[in-house]
Amino acid sequence: MSCESCDSDLSQPLSQSPFYAMYPRLSLLTILVVLTLPLLYEMSWIDMASTGIIGAKAGVIKASDDGAATGRLLKRVDTDTDVCNRWAGQSALVNGTIYYYGGHSTTESGQMNDTWSNDFFTIDLTESWDISSPTIKGLPRPSGPPAVANGFLWHSYDSLYLYGGIVSDKPIAIPEPYTLWEYQIKAGNWIEHSNPKTSQGNNSQPGNQPVQQTGEGAGVSIPELGRGFYFAGHLDAYTTPGWSNQTPRIYLKSLLEYTYPGQSHDGVESLAGGKTAGSGGVWRNVTQGGIQDQNKFPSRADGVLVHVPGFGAQGILLSIAGGQEKSFHDPKSQMNVIDVYDIATSTWYKQSTSGPTPKIRVNPCAVAASAPDGSSTNIYMYGGQNLIPYGQQTQYDDMWVLTVPSFTWVEVDTAGQSVPPARVGASCSIWDGQMVVVGGYTGPDLSCESGFYVFSLKDLKWQNNFNALSGGNFQNQQPSQEKDPAGLSGSYGYEVPGAVQSVIGGNSLGGATITAPAQTVTEGPLATGKAITYTVTDSNGAISTQTGTSFSGGNNNNGGGGPNIGAIVAGVVAGCFAVLAAYLGFCAWVYRRQLALYKNHVAMAQRAAAGAPHEKSSFLPSSTNGSSQPTGKGTSITDQSSGIGAA
Secondary structure, three states, X not given: OOHHHHHHHHHOOHHHOHHHHOHHHHHHHHHHHXXXXXXXXXXXXXXXXXXXXXXXXXOOOOOOOOOOEEEEOOOOOEOOOOOOEEEOOXXXXXXXXXXXXXXXXXXXXXXXXOOEOOOEEEEEOOOOEEOOOOOEEEOEOOOOOOOOEOOEEEEOOOEEEEEOOEOXXXXXXXXXXXXEEEEEOOOOEEEEEOOOEEOOEOOEOOOOOEOOOOEOOXXXXXXXXXXXXXXXXEEOOOOOOOOOOOOOOEEEEEEEEEEOOOOEOOOEHHHHHHOEOOOOOEEEEEOOOEHHHOOOOOOEEOOEEEEEOOOOOOOEEEEEOOEOHHHOOXXXXXXXXXXXEEOOOOEEEEEEOEOOOOOOOEOOEEEEXXXXXXXXXXXXXXXXXXXXXXXXXXXXXXXEXXXXXXXXXXXXXXXXXOOOOOEEOOEEEEEOOEEEEEOOEOOOOOOOOOOEEEEEOOOOEEEOEEOOOOOOOOOOOOHHHOOOOOOOOOOOOOOOOHHXXXXXXXXOOEOOOOOOOOOOOOOOHHHHOOOOOOOOEOOOOOEOOOOOOOOOOOOOOOOOOOOOHHHHHHHHHHHHHHHHHHHHHHHHHHXXXXXXXXHHHHHHHHHHXXXXXXXXXXXXXXXXXXXXXXXXXXXXXXXXOOXXXXX
16 A cells, blocks of 8 residues: 555544444344343353353363364362472463473372373563462363473463373373374363364475374474474384383474464465464474475484564574484484574575584473564573483583574573583473473483573573563563564563674664574575664653664564554444443343352251251362273374374
């Protein structure tokens, strides 16, 4: 649209807008809906399990005719948050809440058996807390999703998706054929999507193959793009039904992509023409992306995968760390070369780094923080351990920063600080510019600990509490990036630390002077693309960096341009009616609560008068089956790695 048309739209009187004429009718309709919905909710002819404005009607979410989605109210006792240790769990951060599922947990020091769990709890990052007493809440342990470790928990803005992981080896558990488990955050329900199969797309294997459960791979969620990714990992007797423990483990180098329900993806044939994924999502197994099928691209497990906006049309993924026994010390696996995946073209490239290089390691954790102006994305990597010799692994407690686009490693000096014990398999999340570390394996002694730590990404210091900041949007983006869905979540309050500034130039707000890799790049998104930069005004009113490239991809329709007057007015009207709806809903809830108490009182009085025998109270908890052991079922195996046929 031209600038003239923009000016025309903005200068049009609001009273002449077609949307303005609809306000009275919309207002009347909203009032009628608010007044009648509570009454309709209780009518017997509405027979469904749902969560209404009054409260939840507990019920089973019925399976679809094709059996693709099986809903169960899979709840039992709440998770005990008071444990000795946790590690190798699956976590996701959504709207200021960390969701943590499964992994290992122990109840006493030195425990090595029966550590697999399906614990499920949250950590609140909207409030400040001390690391000795974080704001955690145990959620009901589901009886459907398996007890797994070293998988991944993808997330959209309203659901979690459990993928992969390995089952218990002490005692030995038999894995089942893979099923995708979705947790609907608002409803609090786990939904089963059984028998998922892949779809063919760019640089992928042929479609209609069963999705395999992979363990110890690297995952990442990109909710603004509507996709989750899981890279490499392995297949063995603890991931795959029917796999003999005499058969060697197979390491992978495939990239499994999951398109969330309701999202589009032009790189998948089944979603061509703007189609969107159904309730079970769409899977694609990328195995032929550029150098991916070459020997210089090794199979591996136990690494991390990080998303960096910009450079390509949909950003890039960086694979850091990881390895396998036979190639752990192979030069191709060292951390002076990073594998880079261009999301839009489904192609892998390699990029050399500069600066001191961290020791090669497995199972570190990492988060990415954006400079306020977007001129640099700084990846913080913490912990991990060496892989061999087996049984004599050494855990690490170091912190490193890989600053992009210069691709320079910076070692963080934590001398004199209260550094947590060295660990591997920790979960790391970023919110309000702070890294929150949950759990981690600290060695065979396994002394009990709180298991919660916080690192200030701008001050480069371990601190004794998490400091929740006021302000920020639901994605917790930098203020300058809030209008762009590509702005990194969790970066609110982050500033570039001095140690990084000394390498890439600029100041705490950004303004990096090193805007390309220090080591020459000849092809791929790092050669042709650039970082997304934003206008930032410092305290003196000076502009740090001008706005650059915008995000493209997914189903997100957030665009730039001037203010949308109709949207602003509509938002105000909607807000007013939301307050009215909340008030009426509260009044209805109070009325029904009082009515229920009165009915219970009358009933109890009538039973007492009739001399009725004692009855079991409906408020007493019923017994539940605490076992979550799956039963094994044989199935054929379709390997996800490139160059390996079906077993």
